[in-house]
Amino acid sequence: MGAPRLSVSRLCGGYDSVRVRCDELGGDSNSWMLMRHIYKMGCRRDAERQAASVKVKAGRQSLESPGNNASPPAIDRKTAIQQALRDVSPDKRSLASHKVIRHGLDRPLTTKATREEARQLAAAERFFAHTCHFLYSAEALRHHAPNDHVPEVVVLGASNVGKSSFLNALVGQPRAARVSQRPGRTTLMNAYGVGPRPKIPRELVRRGTPPPRHGLVLVDTPGYGFRSRAGWGAAVLAYLEARRMLRGAVVLLSSEKRLLPEDRWLLGLLAESNTRTLVVLTKADKGRNDWPVRCSDMAETLLEELQGLDKAVGGGWRAGEGATSDVYVTSAGMDSPGKLGNGGGMGGVRAAILETAGFTLQDKVTKKAEAVTYSGPVVSFDDIQWK
Numbered sequence: 001m002g003a004p005r006l007s008v009s010r011l012c013g014g015y016d017s018v019r020v021r022c023d024e025l026g027g028d029s030n031s032w033m034l035m036r037h038i039y040k041m042g043c044r045r046d047a048e049r050q051a052a053s054v055k056v057k058a059g060r061q062s063l064e065s066p067g068n069n070a071s072p073p074a075i076d077r078k079t080a081i082q083q084a085l086r087d088v089s090p091d092k093r094s095l096a097s098h099k100v101i102r103h104g105l106d107r108p109l110t111t112k113a114t115r116e117e118a119r120q121l122a123a124a125e126r127f128f129a130h131t132c133h134f135l136y137s138a139e140a141l142r143h144h145a146p147n148d149h150v151p152e153v154v155v156l157g158a159s160n161v162g163k164s165s166f167l168n169a170l171v172g173q174p175r176a177a178r179v180s181q182r183p184g185r186t187t188l189m190n191a192y193g194v195g196p197r198p199k200i201p202r203e204l205v206r207r208g209t210p211p212p213r214h215g216l217v218l219v220d221t222p223g224y225g226f227r228s229r230a231g232w233g234a235a236v237l238a239y240l241e242a243r244r245m246l247r248g249a250v251v252l253l254s255s256e257k258r259l260l261p262e263d264r265w266l267l268g269l270l271a272e273s274n275t276r277t278l279v280v281l282t283k284a285d286k287g288r289n290d291w292p293v294r295c296s297d298m299a300e301t302l303l304e305e306l307q308g309l310d311k312a313v314g315g316g317w318r319a320g321e322g323a324t325s326d327v328y329v330t331s332a333g334m335d336s337p338g339k340l341g342n343g344g345g346m347g348g349v350r351a352a353i354l355e356t357a358g359f360t361l362q363d364k365v366t367k368k369a370e371a372v373t374y375s376g377p378v379v380s381f382d383d384i385q386w387k
């Protein structure tokens, strides 16, 4: 019998953890081992992760427990949320005027952005203002065009939740993806090129293929649930597991509905595969003029669900570089056609998508250097050389 071997499935998320399939160690072939540290990786990201978790904890403490002399008087989270909601106009026409609407662990629903964030939103807007092009449709994993360099972000959600409308609002092109009132409109995985042309040395481009025209690929998917195609699971799951340049998923949930069992299942799957996940509520404008309370309640339920899943997979899924713990709120259908609308919270989501995909947002959007994808011989956990 040859030496035991582990096979690295995919480096996904922040490159700070690696899931390894235990194939030949006598373990269950379906089980996965999470390696948090791998040779030449880990130390810096560990520090960043700890800093992020300390920040979140500090934010939560400031809402939950009495602070020191310098802190504002302690208030419980429910009161903090009620106070925050008083600052947000319930008139749904006001939705279109908000570039960012989000609800986080450390901050109740807000439409405010700091000056630094406003710069990042402007940079993200310039990135998305480049004309978006349809790239290809794929029915199965093998139909996806090869991609060695451009980060991909996939848009997932139940049928009719507003995935295609969301994509159109992101890129400011009302007809980029087809939208319909009837559930089940999108039947294939459709890829779109977004953003400016990346600078990729010619020698790194696969022979016989043109250099990529866009810095980001967004993939619209068929919805699951009512009127969805039976083959959804297989095609999208294979893509999620094997697509090399996949850097994150945007999960859309309708703010006018409850969390479906299928939504819970999908979030669990993304947690399991350690895929960076951005959670976005759609259709905030539907219903009566109570959107701040409705969206805030749903975001709270979601944050609890996400925290539970994070714990279940050993923590680390929702923290780390490029990850956000906020739930974003949007009303894509309200974006004014013909120009890159900022209304309905789309600005904040643009910035969050770029961060998820591994870009740095300052005055310009730049691609972060990525850790080298580990493709050499796989070592056992005990053989890892610690720094």
Ligand SMILES: Nc1nc2c(ncn2[C@@H]2O[C@H](COP(=O)(O)OP(=O)(O)OP(=O)(O)O)[C@@H](O)[C@H]2O)c(=O)[nH]1
Binding pocket: 157, 158, 159, 160, 161, 162, 163, 164, 165, 166, 178, 179, 180, 181, 182, 183, 184, 185, 186, 187, 221, 222, 223, 224, 282, 283, 284, 285, 286, 330, 331, 332, 333, 334
């Ligand atoms: N009021 C409102 N309607 C929206 C919003 N987003 C989408 N819609 C509507 O919801 C319906 C479904 O939108 P789609 O974008 O086709 O939804 P989808 O998730 O792509 O649907 P499938 O491709 O069938 O899975 C359309 O009638 C849209 O106009 C929104 O933010 N507000």
Ligand SMILES: [Mg+2]
Binding pocket: 163, 164, 165, 178, 179, 185, 186, 221, 222
């Ligand atoms: Mg669609």
